Amino acid sequence: EVQLVESGGGLVQPGRSLKLSCAASGFTFSDYNMAWVRQAPKKGLEWVATIIYDGSRTYYRDSVKGRFTISRDNAKSTLYLQMDSLRSEDTATYYCATHGGSFAYWGQGTLVTVSS
Amino acid sequence: DIQMTQSPSSMSASLGDRVTITCQASQDIGNNLIWFQQKPGKSPRRMIYYATNLANGVPSRFSGSRSGSDYSLTIISLESEDMADYHCLQYKQYPLTFGSGTKLEIK
Numbered sequence: 001e002v003q004l005v006e007s008g009g010g011l012v013q014p015g016r017s018l019k020l021s022c023a024a025s026g027f028t029f030s031d032y033n034m035a036w037v038r039q040a041p042k043k044g045l046e047w048v049a050t051i052i053y054d055g056s057r058t059y060y061r062d063s064v065k066g067r068f069t070i071s072r073d074n075a076k077s078t079l080y081l082q083m084d085s086l087r088s089e090d091t092a093t094y095y096c097a098t099h100g101g102s103f104a105y106w107g108q109g110t111l112v113t114v115s116s
Numbered sequence: 117d118i119q120m121t122q123s124p125s126s127m128s129a130s131l132g133d134r135v136t137i138t139c140q141a142s143q144d145i146g147n148n149l150i151w152f153q154q155k156p157g158k159s160p161r162r163m164i165y166y167a168t169n170l171a172n173g174v175p176s177r178f179s180g181s182r183s184g185s186d187y188s189l190t191i192i193s194l195e196s197e198d199m200a201d202y203h204c205l206q207y208k209q210y211p212l213t214f215g216s217g218t219k220l221e222i223k
Binding site for chain 2: 035037044045046047050059060061062095097099102103104106107108109
């Protein structure tokens with residue numbers, strides 16, 4: 001059974017950092033491009049970033065470029081999102097998902113709240 | 117960036133009704149479109165991929181279609197469990213973009 005389990009969310013002050021993790025199991029993680037998608041409270045879904053299966057390339061939405069870094073450890077089957085210089089508008093539930101395979105699998109999400 | 121214009125933003129329908137939700141792409145995306153269902157407090161669930169392909173385990177009352185730059189999700193006979201938010205996603209090019217979502221309620 002495929003499982004994606006996010007962790008690392010919480011309350012953080014504006015300007016501070018947070019690192020999210022997504023532990024994958026039940027499939028060959030190293031074969032899949034992976035993505036982070038977020039959803040602000042009562043809002044729609046928003047793609048954040050994607051990393052290619054071998055970590056060779058990354059893609060970001062403009063509003064997080066230079067502040068967020070997506071990475072992966074294929075030996076640990078884990079996806080990461082390092083979030084720096086956080087802003088109030090980054091407040092959202094963050095989901096990891098399998099970009100490869102057309103977003104078939106999603107984690108349960110982890111809530112990030114940016115507030116003083 | 118490719119804009120995905122989703123309509124309606126909300127709708128109310130009766131059990132057994134035929135329901136159609138549409139996303140219009142601002143540029144050519146081929147068939148690189150996915151439909152998701154999302155229930156309150158839950159993660160999105162993939163319903164349709166590559167515009168017209170039914171995902172595993174999705175009831176056959178759901179279908180996806182394309183007419184030019186318009187992509188539609190249709191439920192041919194609405195059931196109570198279909199009450200949810202629905203989102204489209206284009207994955208033709210970066211940045212990937214979602215539609216604004218449709219809230220489907222049961223009358």
